[in-house]
Amino acid sequence: MTDVSLKKIFTDGAWQQNTGLVVLLGLCPLLAVTSTVVNGLALGLATMATLILSNLSVSLLRGLLKPEIRIPAFVLIIASVVTVIELLMHAFFYDLYRVLGIFIPLIVTNCAIIGRAEAFASRNRPLASVVDGFATGLGFCITLVLLGAIREFAGRGTLLAGADMLLGDWASSLTLSIIPDYSGFLLAMLAPGAFFGLALLIAARNAWAAKADSRPQNPAFEQVQNKS
Amino acid sequence: MRSFQTSNAPHMPQQISVAKVMLQVLLALVPGILAYTWYFGPGILVQILLATVFALLIEALFLRMRGRPLKPFIDDYSAVVTAVLFALCVPPLAPWWISLVGMLFAIGFAKHLYGGLGQNVFNPAMVGYVVVLISFPQAMTAWLPPVTLAEHSIGILDSLQVIFTGQVPIAGSWDAITQATPLDTLKTGIDSGRMISEIRQSPLFGDFGGLGWEWIANWFALGGIFLLYKRVISWQVPAAIIGSVILLSLPLWLADPDSSPFPLQHVFSGALVLAAFFIATDPVSGCVSPRGRLVFGAGVAVITLVIRRWGGYPDGVAFAVLLMNMAAPLIDRYTRPRIYGEKPDGRDKKNE
Numbered sequence: 001m002t003d004v005s006l007k008k009i010f011t012d013g014a015w016q017q018n019t020g021l022v023v024l025l026g027l028c029p030l031l032a033v034t035s036t037v038v039n040g041l042a043l044g045l046a047t048m049a050t051l052i053l054s055n056l057s058v059s060l061l062r063g064l065l066k067p068e069i070r071i072p073a074f075v076l077i078i079a080s081v082v083t084v085i086e087l088l089m090h091a092f093f094y095d096l097y098r099v100l101g102i103f104i105p106l107i108v109t110n111c112a113i114i115g116r117a118e119a120f121a122s123r124n125r126p127l128a129s130v131v132d133g134f135a136t137g138l139g140f141c142i143t144l145v146l147l148g149a150i151r152e153f154a155g156r157g158t159l160l161a162g163a164d165m166l167l168g169d170w171a172s173s174l175t176l177s178i179i180p181d182y183s184g185f186l187l188a189m190l191a192p193g194a195f196f197g198l199a200l201l202i203a204a205r206n207a208w209a210a211k212a213d214s215r216p217q218n219p220a221f222e223q224v225q226n227k228s
Numbered sequence: 229m230r231s232f233q234t235s236n237a238p239h240m241p242q243q244i245s246v247a248k249v250m251l252q253v254l255l256a257l258v259p260g261i262l263a264y265t266w267y268f269g270p271g272i273l274v275q276i277l278l279a280t281v282f283a284l285l286i287e288a289l290f291l292r293m294r295g296r297p298l299k300p301f302i303d304d305y306s307a308v309v310t311a312v313l314f315a316l317c318v319p320p321l322a323p324w325w326i327s328l329v330g331m332l333f334a335i336g337f338a339k340h341l342y343g344g345l346g347q348n349v350f351n352p353a354m355v356g357y358v359v360v361l362i363s364f365p366q367a368m369t370a371w372l373p374p375v376t377l378a379e380h381s382i383g384i385l386d387s388l389q390v391i392f393t394g395q396v397p398i399a400g401s402w403d404a405i406t407q408a409t410p411l412d413t414l415k416t417g418i419d420s421g422r423m424i425s426e427i428r429q430s431p432l433f434g435d436f437g438g439l440g441w442e443w444i445a446n447w448f449a450l451g452g453i454f455l456l457y458k459r460v461i462s463w464q465v466p467a468a469i470i471g472s473v474i475l476l477s478l479p480l481w482l483a484d485p486d487s488s489p490f491p492l493q494h495v496f497s498g499a500l501v502l503a504a505f506f507i508a509t510d511p512v513s514g515c516v517s518p519r520g521r522l523v524f525g526a527g528v529a530v531i532t533l534v535i536r537r538w539g540g541y542p543d544g545v546a547f548a549v550l551l552m553n554m555a556a557p558l559i560d561r562y563t564r565p566r567i568y569g570e571k572p573d574g575r576d577k578k579n580e
Contacts, residue, residue, distance in 0.1 A: 184363075186365070
């Protein structure tokens with residue numbers, strides 16, 4: 001199981017098996033918090049940290065865990081990691097903690113995390129697992145940021161609003177007002193905007209991947225084609 | 229020697245094409261549009277023109293992006309019907325970009341992303357309208373009072389100026405030329421604890437619905453009857469919508485006439501008649517089976533009444549149509565007409 005190169009693990013996690021755009025896991029936080037770039041980035045980073053730490057722990061413990069109880073053990077590990085991250089955010093990024101609210105503890109239920117623990121970390125060495133956690137988290141984080149950018153730009157005409165919540169007071173000057181006097185496009189900030197935005201991102205990724213490989217990326221589609 | 233040429237069965241007495249149906253729908257809309265212009269000034273004509281131009285441009289753009297030929301699709305008038313229905317829903321003085329955004333979502337998203345005419349799950353015009361209604365609440369309030377009540381009459385040039393520049397022509401403000409719709413007045417009045425008989429003292433109200441609006445509704449109904457006569461639409465949907473509205477609002481009104489409008493006021497208010505004949509009868513996004521159409525219409529009526537009574541918006545026809553569009557395939561599944569010889573419970577004994 002260890003002969004897969006780290007580079008392959010990285011591109012698989014970040015691009016080929018991108019959590020948000022290809023395997024479509026963890027969509028609940030993805031759709032719910034991406035109303036701005038900063039919200040998306042914050043939740044993306046928190047999820048990435050959770051993935052790295054949980055993958056590492058699961059990988060280190062993989063020899064000790066009996067198969068029968070592995071799922072409860074994964075859940076316990078992930079829950080502890082998320083609790084640590086939640087307490088850290090409560091302590092150091094209080095504004096952001098309040099904005100993201102319930103979605104920080106809900107990282108526990110992000111299927112992508114337990115999915116990586118089960119599918120990868122419990123069968124691979126610690127280093128590979130950390131790389132996989134980082135790559136998967138990075139792919140998820142980029143998706144969140146892109147979706148946040150689309151929705152914030154369309155909905156409020158700004159980018160990086162509220163960056164000071166994440167980076168400190170100096171960052172409030174980072175906020176870009178792309179369109180001044182923008183009256184706002186409320187739909188983009190509401191739930192439908194998240195679905196529209198995600199759908200457009202998935203379509204763009206599929207188009208890009210199809211162009212790059214000149215063959216369809218969707219495995220289901222490929223199967224259908226192979227059958228016919 | 230040339231053989232005598234016949235076409236294959238079925239031998240239809242006349243060719244029915246999408247373009248022909250759509251043209252008949254447009255023709256049926258004309259009396260209502262003229263009445264609208266009569267009562268509320270020429271702003272609506274500008275909106276129709278704008279929406280049509282945007283609709284055709286976006287239709288062409290998306291056809292091109294999908295690699296489809298322009299010819300048989302762009303001149304079937306389906307985009308024009310969508311545009312006209314959309315324009316009839318937005319305020320006559322709405323800014324021009326309302327049409328652009330509405331048509332982008334109606335034609336681009338609701339129609340072409342789902343696969344074009346015939347594949348759209350949702351009624352395109354209503355998708356466009358709901359998108360702009362939710363997204364731009366302020367711009368969607370630029371309704372006019374009937375011409376007879378207006379202090380300043382808004383002519384064609386004034387309308388153009390307001391729509392394209394956002395500048396109000398007369399010294400004064402938006403408040404001087406715009407006016408809450410009758411349904412809006414009704415809703416805020418009831419919410420602030422006034423009785424309907426009291427609210428109806430306002431000159432905005434006519435005999436049944438709003439002044440002007442009720443006659444526009446009549447003319448739309450006339451157009452609808454023309455479509456029924458031409459068999460472009462079936463009787464089930466309009467009958468179910470209007471009948472259910474009357475049946476459902478009657479007990480409410482009898483129980484509490486102070487806070488529930490009387491049934492005919494419901495029928496002649498807002499977009500109900502327009503929706504009953506022109507919007508909910510969309511053959512693509514509605515139900516197919518005759519009984520299903522009755523259920524569909526009744527559902528539209530129930531949701532509309534619920535939104536009018538307890539919802540946050542004064543009218544709910546658009547939301548009702550979209551919600552029932554979602555339910556249409558399921559309704560069709562359960563109301564499929566029995567095939568001759570099939571057992572009443574729908575099971576096919578032979579294949580078991």
